[in-house]
Amino acid sequence: MGCLWSQISGNIHSVPEGAKIIINGQNVGITPLENFQLETGDQTFEIVLEGYVPARKLIKIQEAKSIFIEFRMKKLYNIIFTSHEADFIFVFNKVDTVKGEKNYLLIEEGEHHLEVFRKKESLEEKIIIIDKNKTIKYKLQHMQDNSRDKLDNENVQ
Amino acid sequence: MKKENTSSISMEKSAINFPYYPGIILSFFLLNLGGCSGSKKFLNLKPILLEREAEVNIRYDYDVIKLEAPVIIIDSIPTAFRFSLYQRIRPGELLIERVFFPGEPIQLILPRTLFSSDTLGNLAILDPLGGNYKKLEQLFTLSSVQEQVLFPFVVTLAPYVLKFFVLERMNGDPVAQAKVIVSNGGNILGFGITDSLGFARITIKRVEHPWEFLRVSIRTGGNYPPWSGNVEVSDQTIFEKTIWLGTALAKNNGGVFYKVIEDLTPLREGPENGSPTIFFLNMGDRVYVTKVAGDRLYGSVEVFTDDPNVFIDFSGWILNKFVQVAE
Numbered sequence: 001m002g003c004l005w006s007q008i009s010g011n012i013h014s015v016p017e018g019a020k021i022i023i024n025g026q027n028v029g030i031t032p033l034e035n036f037q038l039e040t041g042d043q044t045f046e047i048v049l050e051g052y053v054p055a056r057k058l059i060k061i062q063e064a065k066s067i068f069i070e071f072r073m074k075k076l077y078n079i080i081f082t083s084h085e086a087d088f089i090f091v092f093n094k095v096d097t098v099k100g101e102k103n104y105l106l107i108e109e110g111e112h113h114l115e116v117f118r119k120k121e122s123l124e125e126k127i128i129i130i131d132k133n134k135t136i137k138y139k140l141q142h143m144q145d146n147s148r149d150k151l152d153n154e155n156v157q
Numbered sequence: 158m159k160k161e162n163t164s165s166i167s168m169e170k171s172a173i174n175f176p177y178y179p180g181i182i183l184s185f186f187l188l189n190l191g192g193c194s195g196s197k198k199f200l201n202l203k204p205i206l207l208e209r210e211a212e213v214n215i216r217y218d219y220d221v222i223k224l225e226a227p228v229i230i231i232d233s234i235p236t237a238f239r240f241s242l243y244q245r246i247r248p249g250e251l252l253i254e255r256v257f258f259p260g261e262p263i264q265l266i267l268p269r270t271l272f273s274s275d276t277l278g279n280l281a282i283l284d285p286l287g288g289n290y291k292k293l294e295q296l297f298t299l300s301s302v303q304e305q306v307l308f309p310f311v312v313t314l315a316p317y318v319l320k321f322f323v324l325e326r327m328n329g330d331p332v333a334q335a336k337v338i339v340s341n342g343g344n345i346l347g348f349g350i351t352d353s354l355g356f357a358r359i360t361i362k363r364v365e366h367p368w369e370f371l372r373v374s375i376r377t378g379g380n381y382p383p384w385s386g387n388v389e390v391s392d393q394t395i396f397e398k399t400i401w402l403g404t405a406l407a408k409n410n411g412g413v414f415y416k417v418i419e420d421l422t423p424l425r426e427g428p429e430n431g432s433p434t435i436f437f438l439n440m441g442d443r444v445y446v447t448k449v450a451g452d453r454l455y456g457s458v459e460v461f462t463d464d465p466n467v468f469i470d471f472s473g474w475i476l477n478k479f480v481q482v483a484e
Binding site: 047053055056057059062063064065066067068069070071072074076078092093095096104105106107108110111112 | 198199202203204205206208210211212213214215216217218219220268270
């Protein structure tokens with residue numbers, strides 16, 4: 001018995017372009033991909049681009065003449081995160097933990113929830129906005145965004 | 158010969174220049190090492206993510222078909238038309254329904270994937286609104302072209318459906334093979350013949366201005382007297398009536414029922430020749446005979462009045478050649 005799934009014409013794009021497209025575990029090309037034959041039904045898409053958060057999405061492809069799919073990638077920024085207090089523990093989005101006076105972090109663009117602990121005591125909660133490569137110097141009660149000096153010296157890319 | 162201490166000269170020269178070169182070279186390496194180590198620090202890090210759903214924009218381009226349903230109006234113009242589409246195998250799942258007004262073309266542009274690809278796999282229903290109109294249905298096969306025109310829907314008023322039960326008055330038995338005629342103003346509108354249960358169904362085309370009543374006549378080929386009466390019709394589509402034939406005279410005097418076998422049979426006041434005629438009987442009339450004198454019979458006859466439920470009994474004499482015993 002042969003496969004009963006039909007196919008439709010697919011146009012797969014990403015913002016920015018140049019991302020690798022993997023469909024159901026198979027590498028199919030680089031965006032933009034035009035007039036690519038997609039099977040109808042559930043298909044798992046993975047989009048990978050250096051410097052961006054990999055995207056993964058299950059899409060149920062319907063019967064139609066054609067389909068246009070556009071993935072909007074989220075940028076990853078290089079952040080140097082410093083603190084004068086060596087015993088502070090920083091928890092990002094209640095998931096990722098960072099310790100020490102100086103950390104090199106790769107963070108997704110957007111608003112992140114930061115909670116600061118000393119031992120097990122919660123000292124502060126803040127929202128930090130990540131929108132470029134920069135150095136963040138944390139001080140209790142307020143934070144400094146010291147991007148220019150450190151950025152040049154460290155050659156953060 | 159004086160030898161120059163070239164080596165010492167060159168050393169001196171070198172001594173002059175040497176401090177600069179190492180400085181430059183050292184700085185170059187330090188700079189690059191520092192830079193390299195800075196960018197390398199971000200390699201192979203596990204990123205801190207917001208765990209958001211991937212932002213995806215999806216748009217489908219459907220192949221469409223333009224469906225058109227022409228309408229031919231025979232009687233009056235409806236107020237509106239309700240047009241519905243279904244797949245034949247899923248009559249309970251409405252695909253689309255829209256209301257159109259007279260003068261507006263019934264056209265829809267729909268995705269082809271909405272329909273069934275089976276032969277006669279789709280159903281179009283046109284329901285004219287604003288009156289007693291017949292609901293119209295049409296099965297169709299989806300065409301492969303971009304535009305499809307269905308067969309015209311012929312819009313007519315829903316007919317009257319008249320149902321009659323014809324029964325014998327005396328015992329309630331059904332009267333089969335009775336011809337039921339429906340007329341108005343002398344024009345026969347429809348007729349039917351009762352079945353073994355005494356049932357007849359007659360469909361009459363409805364007109365824009367309905368009649369107030371219809372004239373119903375029943376003929377039984379002489380088995381019963383002919384029956385006629387008016388029935389009221391209104392906006393209702395289905396109408397039912399039970400009609401009783403025959404006499405209600407009770408057989409309580411030891412008499413016998415005879416039926417008249419000739420039209421215009423005289424019923425006379427007395428048995429003698431030349432006796433005055435009370436009136437003439439029709440073929441099928443029932444005579445309840447209680448006395449026999451030779452070829453003359455004496456009995457009672459029921460006479461219908463204008464009200465089919467009101468009878469008058471008359472008694473008189475009749476010649477036996479005009480009657481036979483009723484079964």
